[in-house]
Amino acid sequence: MDDVRSKVSAEEWQVRVDLAAAYRLVADYGWDDLVFTHISARVPGPEHHFLINPYGWLFEEITASSLVKVDLDGRKVMDSPHEINPAGFTIHSAIHAARADAQCVMHTHSLNGVAVSAQRQGLLPISQQSTLVLASLAYHDYEGIALRDEEKPRLVADLGDKTFLMLRNHGLLTVGATPADAFLAMYVFExxxxxxxxxxxxxxELVPVNPEILAGVQRAASAVTRGLGGRLAWPGLLRRLDRRDPSYKT
Structure with missing residues (x-):
């Protein structure tokens, strides 16, 4: 563990700690799906390198040093005894390559997220949380298990410049400038x-949000999505993790 830390920059180590924390928090909130979803983050620096979970590890087991560093093609660029899930990185690499602002990409198969993704009407404007999501929400139709590179341009086109992506019959996805931002967006989405x-x-009978209110939120979409940033909530979430099990930082 100390060996990994000695081989990377202080900036990369901080991203590793925050990304490991995001994995632990997803597990704590019950959004994980055994070992079958992923959160990726870009490594600071000029290289297009990314961190992703070792395939086969539960989210509650992820540590900063266990994360695997890969390039955009999913090839390891730093020695690691662990492999990654190629299907998982297909989605993530496409978004990272297309969106410089998407420094972190979080994807879940939560039961409630998949349930809504299977409803034809999608997310309904029936809560304050939904108005925040609807201000920056896109949809992508299901094309099977994400293994084919040919799906990448369609997925990227559907996401566009949005923060939230509902993958039909599949799950939820958020992007952010940091693991904290992607996590807070996923918290609201979920x-x-x-x-x-x-x-x-x-x-x-459901009571929808007044369309005028919803339109106002959508007009202020950039301000709203910036408001989901992790600067306020993230330190408290880390303190919670530290009280329960600080091993994510190793």
């Missing part, structure tokens, strides 16, 4: 989906 599933299950 909350909006959970509220929708519960509201529909209640069986009563």
């Amino acid at each position: 909350a909006a989906c959970t509220i929708q599933v519960r509201a529909l299950a209640g069986g009563g």
